[in-house]
Amino acid sequence: MVKQTSFISVFFLLLCLCGGIYATMAQQANTQNKFDKLVIDAGHGGDKPGAVGLLSKEKDITLAVSLKLGKMITEHLKDVEVYYTRVIDKDVELYKRSQIANKISADLFISIHCNSSANKNPKGSETFALGLTKAAQNLEVAKKENKDILSEANYEENYDGFDPNAPENDILFSLYQNAYMEGSLWFADKVQKQLTVNTPVSNRGVKQANFVVLLKSAMPSVLVEIGFISNKEEEKYLMSEIGQYEIAASIFRAICEYKMHKDNVKIAIPSVASLIPKDVLDKQQQIEEAEKLAKAKEEERIKKENLERAAQQQRDSVMNAQTSGSELIYRVQFASMKTKVSTSDARFSGLEDVWLYEFDGYWKYCAGLFATQKEASNYVQKVRGLGHKDAFVVVFHNGKRISFEQAREFESKKN
Ligand SMILES: [Zn+2]
Known part of the structure; x- marks a missing residue:
């Protein structure tokens, strides 16, 4: 028992x-297997500013966006742990950045950068996965982002003799990331789609090139070029709070999609607006309203200017005709007085081109200056509306009052 x-x-x-x-x-x-750790890598830092714009440095923008993105994950995607390669303005050697990710067995590595170009026109965002490229544009981006290693000690040793100036020559390079290529490209595609929908930055697409910062990471890894710091308008957006939040929220939403895809779970992905602090949204609304108002004012100013110009042109053409003496001038006569009154008299307010002539001991007061009887007839209504009820059209040739019959004769001769 x-x-x-x-x-x-x-x-x-x-x-x-x-x-x-x-x-x-x-x-x-x-x-x-679960996606629960990711590394956010703010490009450059410390004495390596990355690309430099008119008003900003790449290292500051990448850090600001990275911190905003990390905060969103901590707050809204609680079962994903966030690690940073840097949270302050300091230099971290590029090989150490993927080392950090490998050490904690991260599931995703996101390196954030700003693009630049000697030509100020290019703009837009693009997301890179590691891979060989012969495309000149992609090589240029890789060379720029890789050049930080040239000032690192022992860079040849740390990067297996990789030549940062010829990233197209290193086949070994693309082999490291081959196992994670599918995941990297899947995520890169989501990042680009989110950025395109949620920011004004245009889509330059998903690309591949050899970036040392992604070289030895043992997980899906991407490098996001969030926009061109060399483009004046885009730099302004990248520097703005609203721009940084919109970019971070877009990448955050792509991370949510990646988690759903990897873990086969459903996530209610927060809207971009719900991820941005209210005071930032309010400020943006104020800016947009002020811009709208300024634009409307400017349009009104241009409209008024055009109207004034057209009226002046008409006056000029009539005046020219008058001085050359070969054309007919129509005016609207509205008063007849024994006394001569200044044309700027208060009684004439609202009337245009007030002019007078003497006839039979009386001063006859006219307004308007027209090349055709029809235009003058239209103006009669306005003059009557101003209280001069008996206004009527009169016609002059060479400064002399004539009858309409004579005017018609002149017209027919001219034609
Ligand atoms: Zn960069």
């Missing part, structure tokens, strides 16, 4: 032990 009891006990003990080991193994496998 005693023997039997101890046998059962040992059996149960073994069962529990095995069960325990199995459960631990299963849990380990589960956590290994």
Whole structure:
């Protein structure tokens, strides 16, 4: 009996032990497969500013966006741990950045950068996965981002003799990341789509090139060029709080999509607006309203200027005709007085081109200056509306009042 009891006990003990080991193994496998750790790498830092714009440095923008992105993950994607390669303005050697990611067995590595070009026109965002390229444009981007290693000590040793000036020549380079290529490209595609939908930055697409910062990372890894610091308008956006939040929110939403894809889970992905602090949104709204108002004012000013110009042109053409004496001038006569009154008299306010002539001992007051009887007739209504009820059209030739019959004769001769 005693023997039997101890046998059962040992059996149960073994069962529990095995069960325990199995459960631990299963849990380990589960956590290994789950997407729960990521590294955000803010490009450049310290004495390596990266690209320099008119008003800003790449290292500052990449850090600001990285910190905003990390905060969003911590707040809204609680089962994903965030690691940074830097959280302050300091230099971290490029090989150490992927080392940090490997050390913690991160599931995703995101390096954030700004593009630049000697030509100020290029703009837009692009996301890179590691890979060989012969495309000149991609090589240029890689060379720029890789050049930081030239000032690192022992860079040849740390980067296996890689030539940062000829990233197209190193086949070894693309082999490191081959196992993670699919995941990297899948995520890169989501980043570009989110950036395109949620920011004004245009889409330059998903690309591949050899970047040393991604070289030895043992996980899906991308390098996002969030925009051109060399483009005046885009630099302004990259520097703005709203721009940085919109970019961070776009990358955050791509991370949510990646987690759903990897872990086969459903996530209610927060909207971009819900990820941006209210005061930043309010300020942006104020800026947009002020811009709208300024634009409307400017349009009104241009419209008024054009109208004034057209009116002046008309006056000029009539005046020219008058001085050359070969054309007919139509005016609207609205008063007749014994006394001569200044044309700027208050009684004439609202009337244009007030002019007077003497006839039969009376001063006749006219307004308007037109090349056709029709235009003058239209103006009569306005003059009557200003209280001069008896206004009517008169016609002059060479400064002399003539009849409409004479005017018609002149017209027919001219034609
Ligand atoms: Zn960069």
